[in-house]
Amino acid sequence: MKIRVGSRDSRLAVIQAEMVMDCIQRHHPEMDVELVTMKTTGDKILDRTLDQIGGKGLFVKELDRALLAGEVDITVHSYKDMPMEQDSRLPIVAVSAREIPFDALVLPSGRRQMDPSKPIGCASARRQIQLEALFPGTEIRPVRGNVQTRLAKLESGEYGALVLACAGLKRLGLEDRVSRVFTQQEMLPAACQGILAVQAREGMDVSFLREFHHASVHIIACAERSFVAELNGGCSAPIAAFATIAHDQLTLEGLYQEESTRRVLRDRITGPCTDAVELGRRLARRMREEAETR
Template identity: 55%
Template sequence: MELSAGEVIRIGSRKSRLAVMQAELIRAQIGRAYPGIRTELVTMKTTGDKILDQSLETIGGKGLFVKELDQALLDGTIDLAVHSLKDLPMEENEELPIAAYSVREDPRDVLIFRSGTEVFPQNGILGTSSRRRAIQMKRLYPYCTLQGIRGNVQTRLRKLEEEGMDGTILAAAGLKRLGLELPGRYFSVEEMIPAAGQGDPCRTDPKRRKITAHVRNVGMRQTALCSQ
């Protein structure tokens, strides 16, 4: 099942630097598998990207990171959308199933220290809005103080310095893809259970069967199995 000459696969992504890099990984995989296929990157800001002064639980949950991309798929504005698995709601959208997963990255979490420090104090201030990370940090550092922090990687690193926090927790996968080497502590998966999966799932509209077939052919079966 081949695409017609001149057809383009439009790949949807959030606008953050990390999201674009992850979409480019998928774009490269498609290019290697199908050298004759043209691809185009379409970026957009989601509701979750726009509202940064409230917790996700307050404004509607993780689905706010995918709402606009899902609608673009249904409208036909894009042909596939690239997400981080941890940003998808637990309930799968039956209209827009996951067609494939990219290569899985390092699943660990990293405690990033404020500049000029080499350790997180036992009674330090930790910036995180993740309940999973907060609960586990309280077990590792019972005297730490939790402070909400939202935004992409660069925004959270800036807030770490500007708002007087001693540390924040970021995904090792994101740091590695951005090429960032920062002072911090890489937690083992036994110390801090990571988010389920660090592959980048691609959603497609199954009615566009040719697109779905091409995307499935470049997916990584091992990542899919790890993400079940």
């Protein structure tokens, strides 16, 4: 049996797809696994922020088209980059173990301290509002492109520092570029940051992904994504969500910026893992009601 794995053609995306492929081949050596890469619209347009060009869906629509057309059998994504609205014909059929979920500060090579006269580069409103609180008075400027492109802009002197996901840096073997890992209290991560998601066509036999799938991470992902979805959060919305599980109890912490007042709200909720989706919705509603009553 042959399985064609669809992926964006960036170095990080390929490494992530190969993580899935390696797991399949290790547990199912009889299967023939092939990588199929493609460049998405989101990879091609780098001079504007995602909210200006159509959102996170631009990173998946070409892969979705190929999957629906039968050109590939499964696709691999960074779960945090997937839009909240998904095609029911293309369900998420497996999620990975979670890599370090937090963000990292990256400085130019050889520097131990950030140059406050230069901007910090980041790619999301979520990071921006939290960086403004951590580094008051320092300019926060958008930066687009893959990790290597962003690092090149840092080294050229365009930025004094970058904020990147620890997970991507680790998967690329760039852990030595991390100057500081932000704590959960300092910077709440994006929903599903550090998690890989595998999509397939509805009804497809995906038993070959059984060893790759982590059920507990799927519960965490459902809680985080339901929180964001309830707040109608897209790539431009300053929203963060981070869940953990202990003793069959899920704790979800959320952050978002109320649109009219620009006030940043942060709260948490705990409940049974079986209520993961409802916990996310409940926390979102509670925070929205708090914003509206103040």
